[in-house]
Amino acid sequence: MEAAPERRIRVLVAKLGLDAHDRGAKVVARAYRDAGFEVIYTGLYQRPEAVAAAAIQEDVDVVAISSLAGAHGVLIPELTRLLREQGVDDVLILAGGIIPEDDVPALLEAGVSRVFGPGSDLNEIIEYTKVNVKR
Amino acid sequence: MTAEERAAELFARLATGDRRALARAITWVEDGAPEASALMRLAYPRTGRAHVVGITGPPGAGKSTLVDRLAVELRARGQTVAIVAVDPTSPFSGGAILGDRIRMQRTLTDPGVFMRSLAARGHLGGLSPATAEVVGLLDAFGFDVVLVETVGAGQSEVEIMELAHTTCVVVIPGMGDEIQAIKAGILEIGDVFVCNKADRDGADRTVNEIEMMLDLGHMGEPGINRWPSETEGAQASQSADGAAAPDGKASVGARAGDAALRRLDRTGHHSAEELGNVASYLTRAAAHAAARHGTANPGDISWRPPVLKTVAKDGLGVAEVVDRLGEHLTFLKETGRWQARREHDAARRLEELVRERVVRATLARARAVGDFERLVRQVADRQLDPYTAADEILRSHWGG
Numbered sequence: 001m002e003a004a005p006e007r008r009i010r011v012l013v014a015k016l017g018l019d020a021h022d023r024g025a026k027v028v029a030r031a032y033r034d035a036g037f038e039v040i041y042t043g044l045y046q047r048p049e050a051v052a053a054a055a056i057q058e059d060v061d062v063v064a065i066s067s068l069a070g071a072h073g074v075l076i077p078e079l080t081r082l083l084r085e086q087g088v089d090d091v092l093i094l095a096g097g098i099i100p101e102d103d104v105p106a107l108l109e110a111g112v113s114r115v116f117g118p119g120s121d122l123n124e125i126i127e128y129t130k131v132n133v134k135r
Numbered sequence: 136m137t138a139e140e141r142a143a144e145l146f147a148r149l150a151t152g153d154r155r156a157l158a159r160a161i162t163w164v165e166d167g168a169p170e171a172s173a174l175m176r177l178a179y180p181r182t183g184r185a186h187v188v189g190i191t192g193p194p195g196a197g198k199s200t201l202v203d204r205l206a207v208e209l210r211a212r213g214q215t216v217a218i219v220a221v222d223p224t225s226p227f228s229g230g231a232i233l234g235d236r237i238r239m240q241r242t243l244t245d246p247g248v249f250m251r252s253l254a255a256r257g258h259l260g261g262l263s264p265a266t267a268e269v270v271g272l273l274d275a276f277g278f279d280v281v282l283v284e285t286v287g288a289g290q291s292e293v294e295i296m297e298l299a300h301t302t303c304v305v306v307i308p309g310m311g312d313e314i315q316a317i318k319a320g321i322l323e324i325g326d327v328f329v330c331n332k333a334d335r336d337g338a339d340r341t342v343n344e345i346e347m348m349l350d351l352g353h354m355g356e357p358g359i360n361r362w363p364s365e366t367e368g369a370q371a372s373q374s375a376d377g378a379a380a381p382d383g384k385a386s387v388g389a390r391a392g393d394a395a396l397r398r399l400d401r402t403g404h405h406s407a408e409e410l411g412n413v414a415s416y417l418t419r420a421a422a423h424a425a426a427r428h429g430t431a432n433p434g435d436i437s438w439r440p441p442v443l444k445t446v447a448k449d450g451l452g453v454a455e456v457v458d459r460l461g462e463h464l465t466f467l468k469e470t471g472r473w474q475a476r477r478e479h480d481a482a483r484r485l486e487e488l489v490r491e492r493v494v495r496a497t498l499a500r501a502r503a504v505g506d507f508e509r510l511v512r513q514v515a516d517r518q519l520d521p522y523t524a525a526d527e528i529l530r531s532h533w534g535g
Binding site: 058 | 154155158159161162166168224225227228229230231232233236237238240243244249250251252254256524
């Protein structure tokens with residue numbers, strides 16, 4: 001008899017808005033998969049409403065947003081607001097990509113737990129995620 | 136709070152239409168959480184209403200795109216839709232990338248649609264271990280239709296047939312000899328066949344090959360042996376309901392789509408539909424009449440699966456797929472198969488649960504006193520064969 005299956009951590013990797021580059025998102029998705037996570041990838045050009053709906057329906061532990069096109073200051077707070085509004089308070093929210101240092105405090109303020117800039121170590125992202133998931 | 140109380144609390148929220156509660160319930164069931172069986176116990180009385188439709192076929196056939204379009208079409212007809220999409224788990228890391236949402240963009244924020252991605256978690260056969268329970272929860276939540284998309288493995292997804300009321304097999308043109316390969320597995324599980332990407336060369340040939348294989352299996356049977364051809368269908372609907380058809384608009388749209396598909400026939404040969412005119416099988420309409428008027432034993436009426444063409448990315452042919460899925464449900468109900476199926480499912484489920492529980496309890500007792508480990512060592516060292524060892528465990532630890 002096998003042991004009761006362990007709980008798998010589910011991560012939603014999301015691309016918001018008109019940002020057309022998802023190589024980074026795919027690299028992170030792959031790293032999560034190889035670390036044993038279940039990754040749901042939204043695909044490009046998502047509205048914050050669609051990402052919030054996906055986070056709820058998929059009951060994910062983590063939402064990881066990749067942003068390269070500079071709209072992070074608008075779209076990420078909109079997403080965190082939608083999640084809060086719908087009572088989602090146990091999801092770890094991470095951001096990554098090209099996000100200037102100066103913009104980080106506002107994102108943290110909006111509910112993002114950590115921002116991973118260019119050159120971040122994938123292992124560090126995985127470790128941070130494992131330690132900080134909220135359930 | 137005990138597991139039972141937590142399950143009851145969550146289920147009460149689920150029962151009022153709380154989608155977050157539904158999502159969490161699915162997670163508990165998928166993870167085999169302590170709350171899972173209490174949850175399923177509560178859900179069971181509310182199940183048995185949804186039409187469960189399986190979508191299967193090889194990778195890249197366009198299953199996800201078709202599911203997205205089916206959901207749109209079903210919504211347009213006022214039905215609520217749940218989607219379960221299963222993708223493979225990596226055998227190395229246990230992780231998975233679930234990408235079916237990428238192709239399901241049209242209904243993502245529609246409150247009448249709920250979509251959940253499941254990882255196969257080491258389970259073979261195209262589904263994940265908890266798929267049946269997840270479908271049960273979605274059914275209990277009240278969705279009219281549950282679309283279950285299997286892993287795109289291709290040849291042995293017979294499991295979906297057990298889970299779904301109606302199984303839709305998606306193939307693509309140009310599979311050549313692979314059509315031969317699907318003869319044994321897929322051809323027998325499909326209730327509706329869809330040749331997707333029908334704008335590609337060879338669609339008619341693929342359709343013909345499937346039609347021919349299906350005819351071999353249905354020759355001489357009473358009932359729905361041949362779907363009316365395009366021209367017959369058009370004539371029938373014109374003469375039957377004239378301009379007063381309430382769904383006239385929809386069928387005109389469907390016909391326009393068919394015409395577009397017909398133009399895509401680049402081979403210049405006779406289409407399957409034209410060849411179909413020659414056949415003197417009973418038509419679908421005649422079979423329904425026979426069932427309604429009791430001229431034949433409804434249980435004798437068979438379902439000859441239709442073979443349809445779609446271009447899912449453009450939405451072509453999708454309305455007809457939805458029509459046929461609905462007709463198959465009607466067929467199941469009118470011929471008594473729906474009820475028979477329920478009894479079959481109940482028997483199978485009960486058997487499964489008893490087996491699972493007997494195994495778990497017996498092995499737990501054998502482990503508790505160290506018998507299991509002792510016998511494993513003896514079998515590994517070839518002092519004992521596994522058959523004798525199994526008998527010994529059953530003799531000392533089974534039952535009670």
